[in-house]
Amino acid sequence: MKKNNWYRLDNSGMIYPMVITQNTQSLYRVGVKLAEEVDPNFLRVALNTALERYPYFRVELKHGFFRHYLDENVRTPLVEEDDGVLLKILNFRQNRYFLFRLTYFGKRIFLDFFHGLSDGNGAMEFLKTILYYYFKAKNDPIPRGDVKTLSTPEKKEEVEDAFRRYYAKTSFKKGLKKMASGFAFQVRGKQFAYEGFGLIQGLVDTDRLLAAARSYKCSITVYLAALALLSVAKARGESKQREDFVAFIPVNLRKKFPSGTMLNFTNFAKCSVPRHCGLRLEEFVSFVKNALKEQLREEELRLKISFTSLMDSSKLLRYTPLFIKSFFSRVGRDLSTKTKQTMIISNLGSVKIDAGDRIDHFLFNLNVSERTPVNLAIVSYNNKTAISFTRKIIDTDIEKEFFSTLSKEVGEVEVISNFREDNDVL
Amino acid sequence: MYCRACGVKIGCRAERCPLCKGELSYTPVPTDRYIPPAHLTEEVAFKKGTIKKRRTDVIAQAYFVFFVVTTCMLILINIYTNPKQLWSMIYMVVAGYIYYCIRYTVIAQSNFHARIFGQAIVNTVVILLLWRLYSGPGQNNWILITWLPITYFLSELLIGIYALLNFKEARKKMISLLILCIFGVIPVVTAYVADVSVKWPAIAASAFSGVVIVVTLIVGRNHLVDELKRFFHV
Numbered sequence: 001m002k003k004n005n006w007y008r009l010d011n012s013g014m015i016y017p018m019v020i021t022q023n024t025q026s027l028y029r030v031g032v033k034l035a036e037e038v039d040p041n042f043l044r045v046a047l048n049t050a051l052e053r054y055p056y057f058r059v060e061l062k063h064g065f066f067r068h069y070l071d072e073n074v075r076t077p078l079v080e081e082d083d084g085v086l087l088k089i090l091n092f093r094q095n096r097y098f099l100f101r102l103t104y105f106g107k108r109i110f111l112d113f114f115h116g117l118s119d120g121n122g123a124m125e126f127l128k129t130i131l132y133y134y135f136k137a138k139n140d141p142i143p144r145g146d147v148k149t150l151s152t153p154e155k156k157e158e159v160e161d162a163f164r165r166y167y168a169k170t171s172f173k174k175g176l177k178k179m180a181s182g183f184a185f186q187v188r189g190k191q192f193a194y195e196g197f198g199l200i201q202g203l204v205d206t207d208r209l210l211a212a213a214r215s216y217k218c219s220i221t222v223y224l225a226a227l228a229l230l231s232v233a234k235a236r237g238e239s240k241q242r243e244d245f246v247a248f249i250p251v252n253l254r255k256k257f258p259s260g261t262m263l264n265f266t267n268f269a270k271c272s273v274p275r276h277c278g279l280r281l282e283e284f285v286s287f288v289k290n291a292l293k294e295q296l297r298e299e300e301l302r303l304k305i306s307f308t309s310l311m312d313s314s315k316l317l318r319y320t321p322l323f324i325k326s327f328f329s330r331v332g333r334d335l336s337t338k339t340k341q342t343m344i345i346s347n348l349g350s351v352k353i354d355a356g357d358r359i360d361h362f363l364f365n366l367n368v369s370e371r372t373p374v375n376l377a378i379v380s381y382n383n384k385t386a387i388s389f390t391r392k393i394i395d396t397d398i399e400k401e402f403f404s405t406l407s408k409e410v411g412e413v414e415v416i417s418n419f420r421e422d423n424d425v426l
Numbered sequence: 427m428y429c430r431a432c433g434v435k436i437g438c439r440a441e442r443c444p445l446c447k448g449e450l451s452y453t454p455v456p457t458d459r460y461i462p463p464a465h466l467t468e469e470v471a472f473k474k475g476t477i478k479k480r481r482t483d484v485i486a487q488a489y490f491v492f493f494v495v496t497t498c499m500l501i502l503i504n505i506y507t508n509p510k511q512l513w514s515m516i517y518m519v520v521a522g523y524i525y526y527c528i529r530y531t532v533i534a535q536s537n538f539h540a541r542i543f544g545q546a547i548v549n550t551v552v553i554l555l556l557w558r559l560y561s562g563p564g565q566n567n568w569i570l571i572t573w574l575p576i577t578y579f580l581s582e583l584l585i586g587i588y589a590l591l592n593f594k595e596a597r598k599k600m601i602s603l604l605i606l607c608i609f610g611v612i613p614v615v616t617a618y619v620a621d622v623s624v625k626w627p628a629i630a631a632s633a634f635s636g637v638v639i640v641v642t643l644i645v646g647r648n649h650l651v652d653e654l655k656r657f658f659h660v
């Protein structure tokens with residue numbers, strides 16, 4: 001018998017395994033498009049080497065009595081051709097119990113990640129290391145930049161629960177008031193009957209995008225979030241719903257609260273735009289910009305961090321058996337039919353790796369749910385920004401509105417789609 | 427390829443615009459120049475996904491509906507015809523057990539030992555329920571004499587063999603095996619409480635549980651504390 005490592009789930013990651021069902025898992029995808037076709041054999045070598053550097057991703061999910069935990073998984077992970085079904089549910093048994101899935105198709109490499117394991121930043125770091133060893137195995141020049149390799153020593157900090165570190169006692173009521181916000185305008189429409197989400201990705205020039213954002217005196221994230229909400233407002237203007245348009249923007253807390261953690265360390269900022277305001281981008285930008293600025297204040301973030309640590313800080317919740325906690329989390333999720341956000345808009349920022357032209361661009365896709373059926377993910381590399389809409393509904397009117405406006409503002413937008421709608425037969 | 431209506435370039439092989447479903451053109455603006463058909467050279471960005479209709483789920487759901495409908499019908503018939511003898515309950519327990527098998531053993535994603543463990547526990551519940559419904563104490567209760575001991579004997583044996591075959595990972599099965607073996611007293615306790623006519627199978631099964639506990643503790647003594655720590659961590 002071998003002695004194995006095990007890891008605690010962080011405070012934010014804890015909730016995801018509790019709400020896994022047959023049809024929903026919290027998965028997201030990071031990926032990359034290379035200049036040449038992907039060679040699966042080198043990719044396999046790269047993954048196995050990268051996993052040596054990230055032992056905390058070489059794990060399977062286990063049920064403890066009070067909470068889930070991550071237990072070392074000694075099996076060999078699969079590297080297979082992508083089957084084209086976007087963010088398909090991980091069948092743990094078929095996936096050898098790993099909580100991620102590495103696939104490839106043509107020139108693209110996809111890494112689907114379970115949110116309980118880490119957030120987009122952690123997954124992207126892992127992908128960078130895989131790429132590093134992929135190019136190394138191919139005998140190509142090794143990429144430079146901020147990449148974790150076997151020669152960069154593993155820090156203890158990487159598996160720290162940063163929520164715990166920055167936890168400060170706060171009033172429960174105050175936190176709840178902040179977190180339990182009102183409902184939001186919901187994107188409705190006929191949904192795909194079976195698994196697999198629709199994907200429409202637009203590729204734009206980062207400099208031009210930045211120039212466009214500057215012309216509204218805001219950041220790329222604010223600009224694209226405002227444009228996305230405006231597209232919803234324009235495409236779904238006739239809806240009788242009275243709720244405001246709300247964008248949930250994940251905030252990478254590592255920037256404000258120094259931590260080298262590879263686990264989850266993000267929070268949401270809620271940016272709303274009144275339901276009946278002028279359909280002008282300037283107005284949407286100003287609402288989103290002010291809301292985001294307000295929520296990026298340190299006290300505000302601290303309050304949210306402490307509230308997220310509730311599972312850990314409350315004795316009652318800590319000592320409640322897991323099956324009871326899971327039951328109530330699921331019931332809570334199933335009971336509410338309204339949504340708190342119109343759309344989740346996540347910007348991973350620019351990926352820091354230097355592999356020149358061998359990497360064309362990086363890509364990032366978010367999960368969608370029945371109540372939030374259209375989400376937006378953004379990532380940039382080498383002056384190319386990939387803006388990806390994932391959707392669970394058949395209609396593409398929001399995307400059409402978004403990209404046709406964007407092309408007028410920043411010039412050429414190169415659009416690709418997985419044409420999921422062609423497949424849906426009920 | 428371009429969609430002039432949306433004003434975007436289409437970067438993958440496509441028959442129509444992914445945004446507006448409109449026709450595509452070879453150039454962003456009308457031109458007289460001959461342009462070779464680009465769709466022949468443009469890359470296929472994603473594999474055409476074959477969407478599975480989750481047949482296993484459908485079977486389990488269909489069975490569940492069948493189970494609920496037939497159970498309700500039989501209970502109604504039972505109450506109208508002979509309310510003193512609740513034979514429909516036996517159907518409910520057995521059909522419910524079959525649902526458990528389909529949903530949580532056959533199509534479940536959990537580990538082999540977790541599924542066997544679940545089967546043992548659910549089997550115990552089913553046996554005890556059937557025994558209460560089917561026959562009273564003191565009678566010749568064949569389910570208690572055979573089924574219950576066999577359940578524990580077989581499930582402990584299966585998990586044990588599975589742990590030996592994957593010896594490197596055996597510690598992961600240790601907690602389930604130990605808990606199961608502790609439950610292994612159930613056959614002998616029920617045999618005496620129900621006072622069944624043949625007691626040796628129950629005694630043998632419970633004795634086997636005891637042996638398995640001892641062996642597991644000896645083999646896994648170095649890992650037990652660690653295993654318990656992670657299982658009960660808060």
Ligand SMILES: [Zn+2]
Binds near residue numbers: 430444446
């Ligand atoms: Zn179009």
